[in-house]
Amino acid sequence: MLPGLMVPPAGLPQVQKGDLCAIALVGNRAPVxxxxxxxxxxxxLTSGLKGRGFSVLHTYRDHLWRSGDKSSPPSLAPLAxxxxxxxxxxGSVLADPALQQDVRRLTLEGEDxxxxxxxxxxxxxxxxxxxxxxxxxxxxxxxxxxxxxxxEQMDELLQRCFLHTLKCQVKKAxxxxxxxxxxxSHMFSCCPEGRQLDVKKSSYKKxxxxxxxxxxxxxxxxxxxxRGVESIVAVDWKHPRITSFVIPxxxxxxxxxxxxxxxxxxxxxDIKPLYCVPASMTLLFQxxxxxxxxxxxxxxxxxxxxxxxxxxxxxxxxxxxxxxxDPILCDCILEKNEQHTVMKLPWDSLLxxxxxxxxxxxxxxxxxxxxxxxxxxxxxxxxxxxxxxxxKKVTVVRNLEAYxxxxxxxxxxxxxxxxxxxxxxxxxxxxxxxxxxxxxxQVHHLSRLLLEDYQLPRxxxxxxxxxxxxxxxx
Numbered sequence: 001m002l003p004g005l006m007v008p009p010a011g012l013p014q015v016q017k018g019d020l021c022a023i024a025l026v027g028n029r030a031p032v033x034x035x036x037x038x039x040x041x042x043x044x045l046t047s048g049l050k051g052r053g054f055s056v057l058h059t060y061r062d063h064l065w066r067s068g069d070k071s072s073p074p075s076l077a078p079l080a081x082x083x084x085x086x087x088x089x090x091g092s093v094l095a096d097p098a099l100q101q102d103v104r105r106l107t108l109e110g111e112d113x114x115x116x117x118x119x120x121x122x123x124x125x126x127x128x129x130x131x132x133x134x135x136x137x138x139x140x141x142x143x144x145x146x147x148x149x150x151x152e153q154m155d156e157l158l159q160r161c162f163l164h165t166l167k168c169q170v171k172k173a174x175x176x177x178x179x180x181x182x183x184x185s186h187m188f189s190c191c192p193e194g195r196q197l198d199v200k201k202s203s204y205k206k207x208x209x210x211x212x213x214x215x216x217x218x219x220x221x222x223x224x225x226x227r228g229v230e231s232i233v234a235v236d237w238k239h240p241r242i243t244s245f246v247i248p249x250x251x252x253x254x255x256x257x258x259x260x261x262x263x264x265x266x267x268x269x270d271i272k273p274l275y276c277v278p279a280s281m282t283l284l285f286q287x288x289x290x291x292x293x294x295x296x297x298x299x300x301x302x303x304x305x306x307x308x309x310x311x312x313x314x315x316x317x318x319x320x321x322x323x324x325x326d327p328i329l330c331d332c333i334l335e336k337n338e339q340h341t342v343m344k345l346p347w348d349s350l351l352x353x354x355x356x357x358x359x360x361x362x363x364x365x366x367x368x369x370x371x372x373x374x375x376x377x378x379x380x381x382x383x384x385x386x387x388x389x390x391x392k393k394v395t396v397v398r399n400l401e402a403y404x405x406x407x408x409x410x411x412x413x414x415x416x417x418x419x420x421x422x423x424x425x426x427x428x429x430x431x432x433x434x435x436x437x438x439x440x441x442q443v444h445h446l447s448r449l450l451l452e453d454y455q456l457p458r459x460x461x462x463x464x465x466x467x468x469x470x471x472x473x474x
Contacts, residue, residue, distance in 0.1 A: 001412075002044060002053040015041045021054055029076035033059040052408045154202040158210060161197055163245040164190040166219070166235055176231035178468075179222065183207055184417030184445050192248065199419055207419060217241070229468055268456050269404055270365040271378060275301055275358035281332045284308065284354075295361060295373065305354055316344060323350050333357060366404050378402060381450065383443055383463030395442040398427050398435045403456060407434040413449065418442045443467035 006026055015021065015037045022031035035054035044053060058064050060073060148156075165186040170177060183199070191197045204210040208230060214220050219241060221234035236242070277285050277294045285294065288304045296304070309315055309323050316322040322344045323329075330339050333353040345353070362378045365371040382398040400407050411422040420439040427435040438446075444467040450456045451464075458464070 002047065002049040002051055005044075005049055005053060007049075012041050012044065015044075017043070023054065023056075028073070030073040032073055051406070051412075151201065151203050154198065155204070157191070157195060157197055158187075158199065158202050158204070161187040161190040162210075162214065163242060164247060166237070166242055167245055168247065170232075170235065172235075175235070176223075176225060176233045178444065179207060179211060179230045179232060180418060180442075181444065182232060183419060185448055188417060226468065266405070266454050267367045268454060269367075271457075271460065272363045272365075273298060274361040274363055274373065275355060276361050276375065278357070278359050281354075281357060283328050284332045287311070296358075298355065301355060301358065302351055305351055309350075321346055323347060364402075378460070380460050380462045381456070383446055383461065383466060385441060385443070385466050392439065393441050395438045395440065395446065396435055397438075397446060398430065398433065400436065401433065403460065405454070407436050410449070411436045411438075414438050414442060414445060417449070418445050441466070441468050 017037055017040050019037045021035055021037050023033040023035060024031050033056050035056040035058075038052050038055055039047070165182065169186045169190070170182070188197055199205070199207050199210065202210070204213070211220065211222050211230070211232075215222050217239075219236055219239050220232050222230050223233045225231050225233070275296050275298065277290055277292055277296070279292050282292050285291070285304060287308060290296070290304070312326060314324045314326060314329075316324055323346075324344050325334070325342065329350075333345075333350065334342055359375065360377045361373060361375045363371050363373045364378070379399045379402055381400060381403060384396045384398075386394050386396055388394055397407075397410070400410055407424045411424050414420075414436065415422040415438075418438055418440070420442065422439070423437045424434055425437065427433040443464060447464050447467060450461055451458060
């Protein structure tokens with residue numbers, strides 16, 4: 001992932017999508033991973049160094065490494081052609097002539113899941129002042145003069161967002177409130193611009209432990225209303241810590257900067273159902289100038305059927321709501337056992353049967369793009385719950401790409417909101433499709449994200465009914 005990628009004063013090297021890359025740590029030229037660039041340098045910069053930057057093929061301490069002599073990476077000094085202040089800058093990415101042959105060298109600083117030792121070398125030995133200069137943690141320590149540790153500052157930020165939420169967002173009518181909803185839907189939105197709330201980096205490590213502390217201070221009351229699901233059932237809004245909390249005002253300068261650098265918000269596509277004329281219904285539509293394979297909108301189909309009935313004098317003279325069926329209509333819309341028994345149909349039944357016998361198609365139009373027409377029905381975003389070998393539930397989401405959603409971006413948002421691990425993997429049975437897997441039952445968070453944040457119509461999402469329902473307090 002691109003967060004944590006160190007940029008030197010000279011800028012990033014020119015990497016093209018698909019280039020083989022060697023990934024190294026700051027101050028050591030020896031690679032700790034090899035992968036393929038998932039985007040070009042220009043795309044990395046355009047994204048603000050967010051999202052998936054590389055598809056990793058091999059890392060230090062993986063299975064391939066274990067099959068060898070299990071040696072540690074050597075300590076290789078930066079090349080002489082590197083900038084003189086390379087080791088002083090907290091971040092450098094440069095092309096390495098020793099790794100030419102379309103191999104680019106990129107230096108990373110941050111978490112390394114492949115090795116605890118590497119992680120310690122990368123960030124465990126940093127001083128606070130060094131960490132404050134690191135873009136990967138700048139949001140955790142925006143003030144280099146602050147003598148508090150990063151953990152102490154995260155504790156303060158956690159309490160600040162908590163009190164801000166109770167004072168401004170949570171009302172009595174919202175109770176009982178799932179603790180996961182408190183964090184994902186309220187506390188994150190109260191985080192100051194330029195900072196990132198991460199419970200795992202606080203001394204509490206888990207939200208439940210923090211809320212236990214707040215309960216001991218008699219600010220809130222937490223109960224397990226259903227098995228394994230905690231909810232806030234009471235809040236003392238007259239508590240001195242809430243009443244004395246002062247809501248900080250955002251800096252106008254900061255707001256201007258954020259407006260300029262903010263990513264484009266997601267806008268849902270316009271999805272329009274269409275209908276293709278099959279060979280079996282060609283005679284019905286050819287009078288209107290359409291042939292097999294013609295694509296029509298629902299309103300056009302209705303108008304063609306109405307004009308056909310009127311032109312051929314098929315409207316019942318005694319009851320204008322009925323249409324007489326001529327041989328063409330009989331062949332197109334009636335079942336075999338109906339052709340000698342059904343002589344007339346109401347307008348709504350006639351139109352419904354015609355639409356049902358046409359081949360489905362749809363048109364998708366994304367903002368600023370040309371419409372795309374596809375045959376068949378658009379697959380809804382599918383949300384399912386699965387039980388893993390460890391007897392733990394996971395939430396699986398598929399078909400996000402059909403609606404212009406990047407599975408990796410959605411996974412990153414859910415990881416922060418749910419404070420749960422997420423993975424993106426190929427979807428079984430789907431060509432080139434990906435699925436997002438989130439630990440636990442996170443359907444409630446998904447519902448808010450898809451319906452409220454992304455403004456997707458409910459009819460295009462299936463599985464929302466699987467959200468956990470908190471039991472009401474007796």
